[in-house]
Amino acid sequence: MDLREKNTVLVLMEDGHGSALTLKRNGFEVKLADSLSVEGNESADCAAILTDIAEEDGAITIDRLEKAFPDSPIVAMVEGSLSPALRKRLFACLQKGVAAVSIVSSVEQAIIYGTELQATRGLQSAERLKFMNKLEWLLWKRNSESRQFINFGVKMVANLRHSIAQGKGVGSLLTQAELLGMQASAEEDYVRIPVSALHALTENAAAVRSWISSLERFASIEDRKYGHSTLNQLQLNQCLENAIRDVEPFRRIQNQRVYREPIRFAGLVQGNCDALELTFRELLTNAFKYSPEDSSIHIICFRGCDSVSIGILNDPVGGQDSGEKIEDAMLPFFRFSNVYNDSYMDEELGLGIGLSVIQDAIQQNNGTVQVRWVMDHTGDEHSRKRFMAELILLSGSTEMCSPEPELDLQRYRAHEGESGFVQEDPVAQLPSSSGSSGAGFR
Structure with a gap:
């Protein structure tokens, strides 16, 4: 910054050692404090204040200068030494007497410091604004939670x-x-x-x-905690088998058939068997409730490098077929339809709380539950829109991506968009599993 091009004023408290003349020769406009007082210009806009500081009255001098010129840096010429407390009050503090010509560089350093200080103050203002924005966001969040x-x-x-x-x-x-x-x-x-x-x-x-x-x-949802554990392929299949056995009475209500693909993967996944059985029971019960009589429900499995996904697909009927507000399905008390069927009176989680309950249970082991519409291209029929509830479990070991040639898990793959569910082999049927309980499960 070149003060000589800004027509700025330097205020010199005392003209000792010919300082004013030296500054004027270097292109600065200089005024003495006495002349300002005579002109009635005590509050002049000054670029810097130049003064001598002594230990005995230094603090009083600084107080007066800061009051008269609060925005102007102070450049002090010092003879001898100052106490640490007084040093902290100054922008620039020279530890020995200097020639008048050195004041020029001192002034420039003081202005640079003052500019940086103003920038810091601006940053502090921005931080205060950011803090206020956080408060507004927290207030909005609190109001949003109340509305929720x-x-x-x-x-x-x-x-x-x-x-x-x-x-x-x-x-x-x-x-x-x-x-x-x-x-x-x-x-x-x-x-x-x-x-x-x-x-x-x-x-x-x-x-x-x-x-x-x-x-x-x-x-009691918040009080129910599921221990963190890992499961292998056999244990996860057993959890599904147990759930299938438990919901068999609900399958028989509409004589539906469930085709199940075995869950196969290497290594371990994160999950608690009690939470998984609860999840499988709820997802299967929903599939039974919102599927037509004599319809088919498919349980599929596909594997990524860091997760295993189990999907349950059903043909939508009634309220589920509307597709409205599917993004709210995981919220408490959400229902696809308010038409109540007495046949499912003994279901484990009613009144629209099931999906929110199992989401909480699965998230305790870093998993998640999603619901969405997919396009199913399997079987002899044309592509059809189906409803899929998907359970995603994260890997619990480093073996998930290891080669496993005996597994045929790439027959199904998930895609976003309209082609949500695609079969690799157009003529292949969903695989059957042996040993499953219930006449309708394959």
Whole structure:
């Protein structure tokens, strides 16, 4: 920075050693403090203040200068030594007396320092602005979470209302209780009640207890922790076998058939068997509920270098077929359809909480659950749009990418976009597995 081209003013407190003349010869405009006072210009815009500083009154001098010229650097000529405290008050502190000509370079250094200081202040202002933006973001996040909780509550109430109004529920239970009084007949020392009425009352009470149990399970989600562990190929297949056996009653409701590809991979994956069995049960139950009668459900497996994915595909029906808000499927109390089917009264996780529960369980071991639409090109039919719930487990060892020629896992591959599910061999059928339980599973 060349102050001589800026028409800036240097204020010289005292003209000792001919300093003013030396500065003027070097192209600076110099004014003495006394002349400024006479001109009534005490608050002049000064590029720098030049002064002598002594230990005995140095602090007082600096205070006065900073008050009069708060934005101007101070260049001090010092004879002798100063205390550390006083040194910290100065922008530039010369430890010995100097000739007047050296003031020029001292002024330039002071201006550079002042410019850097202003830049630092600007950076501090930017940091304050950034901090304010963070506060605004946190406020938005808090409000967003509040709205989300309200939304969860609205969905929960809607699910309860639909469930109460349909099939076996609280409304039906109250109706059956009222009918019981009308159907009962007193005979001498006892009351005769139709067996059918008693059975209806018992069934509706069981449905209500099931809903309450679902809510209690959801309330304890945060308290339920799954230990971190790793599983090999046989252990993961056993988890799936156990889940298949547990949900067999739900498969029989609509006589669906499930074609299962064996899960094959080298090494280990991260996962807890209890969490995985819960996940498989929930995903299969959803596939049964939202698939047509006598339809086919496929369980497929494909492997990457750092993960293993298990997909469950079904033909959509009812609310699931609409495809609306599929990105909200993992939120609590989300339902594809509010049409309640009494046949699934004994499902483990009802009221729209299932997917959010299993997502939490799987994430505890670094996995995830996704739902999406895919295009299925398998079989003799033309390509069809299907619904897929995909469980992704991360590798727990370095052997996942090791060569394994006996495995034929490349028959299926996942792609983003419309061709979400493609078969390598157009004429190959989904493989069957032996030893699976249930007549509908292959």
